[in-house]
Each structure stands twice: as structure tokens, then as C-alpha cells.
Amino acid sequence: MNGVINCLKPPGMTSHDVVDFIRKQLGTKKVGHGGTLDPGAAGVLPIFVGKATKAVEFFDDCDKEYVAEMTLGVTTDTGDNLGKVLEIRECEAEPASIVETFGKFVGKIQQIPPMYSAVRHKGKKLYELARQGITVERKPRTVEIYSIELIKYEKPRVLFKVSCSRGTYIRTLCEDIGRALGCGAHLSCLIRTKLGPFNISRAITLEEIKEKSPDILVPLEEILSAFMASATIQVRNEKSFFKGAEFPVENLSDEPDENRRVIIYDQNKRFIGVGRIFNLNANPTVKVEKSFL
DSSP: OOEEEEEEEOTTSOHHHHHHHHHHHHTOSOEEESSOOOTTOEEEEEEEEGGGGGGGGGGTTOOEEEEEEEEETEEESSSBTTSOEEEEOOOOOOHHHHHHHHHHTSEEEEEOOOSSSSOEETTEEHHHHHHTTOOOOOOOEEEEEEEEEEEEEETTEEEEEEEEOTTOOHHHHHHHHHHHHTSOEEEEEEEEEEETTEEGGGOBOHHHHHHHTTTTOBOHHHHHTTTOEEEEOOOSOHHHHHTTOEEEOSEEOSOOOTTOEEEEEOTTOOEEEEEEEEOTTSSOEEEEEEEOO
16 A cells, blocks of 8 residues: 555644554555644645655755734743743734834744744754753754735634645744734734645545545655656666666656756656756766655
8 A cells, every 4th residue: 555645634633643543554564644634734745655655855945825814912931822922912003013123034034933833953852852941052943934914813813825835833933923013912823835746736635544444545656746747767677776776867857956857767657766967967877865656
């Protein structure tokens, strides 16, 4: 049993809870997820089953899109609505000033990871330290905000859509925007609507998974084809393929992306792996990075 599920994670479950649920439904232990969502968040959570679990890393750098609600004037110790309220202030921000402030955060920005996050410090996750009342210094990280769009504003709640790079904390973004507005803020609701090729419009609920499994599994190569070119090679000796030999490319579907990673098919049109293209402008060859035989 191999494939991918575009799962719609409900709020109130951890990402690992969803993995456990799907393991039970499919009757297999080999299940993993990409792009962790906080327990209070909902939305797209890619699930990988069987051999497809080896492909999780290929989605690590995918861009993301969220619809978020930010509550102005209230700050919490976790940056979201699950934390302890630290301060309540009046906020008289108008839509124009909110949009103007949004613009200051578009582009490459520095973010300090929140204490309630899975970032590690000396082998321990930050949220484990935070639960013990321990706060440690965190180094700022560079992330990129591609766009922020105001959807609706009803004081003190701001509904907006944000498109961003990997590693972006929407909780931190809300806190920083609130600080820039002079009133503070926290994230009160979060839905992830996109992660790379995964879109919420085609996401499947846990109820649907329970009813239709395992028919809801999508072949891994179908998902990869959304952002990878494909290369066809002749494989006469599978041992050499596993050992990472370079193979001449017989057919290339499209120009590879900037990292030159491609889906590999053999002469029988069988999906056999993912690799990297070399000598693209001369006699291109491909070297396997992950085998799915």
C-alpha cells in the first residue's frame, strides 16, 4: 500500500494524531506527514503512506498559503488563542493602517521562532522547555512573505490571507504586526489552504478517509509531477540503479526546476525513483537520489 493523501486536518488534533488515525484505518504503520500543523490549526496536511514516506523531504521547501484570523489588542504567552492572556489594550487601527502595516512585512523578513514551537534547543523542543517555564534565547531566521491580503476587518478581528515560504510562523507574524500597530495581537484562527501542490479545495476529511480508504491514495508520481519534470532511462541492471550510477537520459519531459530534481521512469514507463539531472546542456544524465522500486 503506497501513495499520498491530501488530508484536511481538523482543529483539536495534533499532526501525529492524524497519522495515528490513518494508520488504524489503512492497517499499516508506515505512515508519515509533511508540514506540521499546530493542534489548534486546520487545513492541508499531506499524508504519505508506504514507500511514499521516503518522499516527504521533497516537499520540505514548498511554499505555503494560509487564511488566518488575528485578534488585535490581546497578547498571549503562546502567540495564539490557546495561551494565557498577558495584556489587553485598546486598538483603534483602521483598515488603511492595517493594509499599510501588512506591506511592511512583505518580502524577506527576520522572525524569532516562538517558544511554543518544535524548534530544538540543545536536543529539546522549545515547547517542552516552555511548558517547564523556561525561556531561552532564539536566533532570528530569514523567511519570505510573498503576499498578505486583507479579507475582512471587524474590530478587533482581522481576517487575512498570507502566502509565504517554509519556516514562517503565522503566530509570530500576527504578534509582529500587532506590535507594529502599537496594540499587540495574537493568532485566533488558522487554516492552511495550500502546501506546494496540495490545495484545500481537493483535501479529504477524516470521515471520507474512514469511508473510502484505501481508495483515496494518490500515486506519489502524480503529486511529484506538479513540480518536477520527468526523465526516462534504460535500466538493464537494477543493482546499478540502487548503487547510484549515472544513466543517460533518453527523454526529458520538461526543463527541470532550479535544483534539477526529476521523476525517473524506466523504459517500461514504470516509476522507479527521483534523481538529479547532470550535464543538462550537453548529454544529460540522471543519478538516483531516492529509489521507489
